[in-house]
Amino acid sequence: MKAERQLSIKYTVYESLEELPKEAKELMEVAIQTRKKAYSPYSKFKVGAAVLLENGQIFVGSNQENAAYPSGLCAERVAIYQASTQCPSEKIKMICVSGSAELPTKYPVSPCGACRQSLSEYETKQQQPICVYFMGAEGAIVQTDSIKDLLPFLFDGSLL
Numbered sequence: 112m113k114a115e116r117q118l119s120i121k122y123t124v125y126e127s128l129e130e131l132p133k134e135a136k137e138l139m140e141v142a143i144q145t146r147k148k149a150y151s152p153y154s155k156f157k158v159g160a161a162v163l164l165e166n167g168q169i170f171v172g173s174n175q176e177n178a179a180y181p182s183g184l185c186a187e188r189v190a191i192y193q194a195s196t197q198c199p200s201e202k203i204k205m206i207c208v209s210g211s212a213e214l215p216t217k218y219p220v221s222p223c224g225a226c227r228q229s230l231s232e233y234e235t236k237q238q239q240p241i242c243v244y245f246m247g248a249e250g251a252i253v254q255t256d257s258i259k260d261l262l263p264f265l266f267d268g269s270l271l
Contacts, residue, residue, distance in 0.1 A: 120260040125252040135244055138163050139207040139252065141171060142186075146209045146248075149173035149186065158210040158220065160186035162194045164201040170194035186210075187226035191233055202237040206230065211248030219253040221245050227262040234258050235267045 125131050128139060138161045146159025151174055158174040172189025187208060194203060210220030222230065222245065234241045240257035255261055 118263055120263065121256065122260060123254045125254065127250075128252070131244070131252060131254075134163070135205065135207065135242075135254070138169065138205060139209065139244055139246065141169060142207040142209045143248075145171040145173050145186070146211065150175045152176060153178070153180070155213050156210065158186040158208065160190040160206060160208045162190045162203055163205045163207075164194060164198055165204050166198065166201050168194070168198060168201070170197065185223060185226050187222050188229050191229060195233065202239055203233055203241045205242040205244070208243070208245040209248065210245075215249055216247030217250040219246050219251055221253070221261060224262075227258060228266065230258040231262050231265040231267065235265075235269075 128136050131139060141161040142159045145161060146157045149157035149159065151157050153176050160172045162170045170190050170193045172186045172193060174186045175189065176183040187206065191203065208222060210216060230241060234257065242256055243258060243261065244252055244254045246252040259265060
């Protein structure tokens with residue numbers, strides 16, 4: 112029997128960095144500085160990510176491109192994989208992401224599909240939501256309480 116349903120997500124939009132809660136503002140500033148270190152000679156699109164663990168440690172990542180395009184890696188995955196490698200039992204509290212093209216991007220740049228899936232793996236593993244903030248080079252910042260708000264029909268190990 113056909114059943115039509117509607118899905119809604121909850122998110123918050125902040126108009127500037129100054130509006131963010133202190134902890135998120137500080138982490139986003141780290142992501143912005145990390146974005147400037149991206150290696151993106153092909154796309155010219157730089158992304159920086161900063162992950163905050165519950166123990167207070169911060170891990171960063173920037174996108175790393177390669178002439179063989181599939182060999183590159185996104186900033187979010189660089190950061191979360193590093194955090195997991197260094198602190199495998201610590202929970203991820205929050206991730207902040209900032210992305211921009213050569214001309215400053217003013218719209219929020221959300222994690223790509225592969226990064227959403229990777230973040231969902233850690234959220235599922237830790238059985239606790241990961242707060243996600245994302246922005247362009249300037250302007251509005253979007254915040255979700257969980258990666259499930261960005262990937263509502265996520266694929267996880269329970270389906271295997």
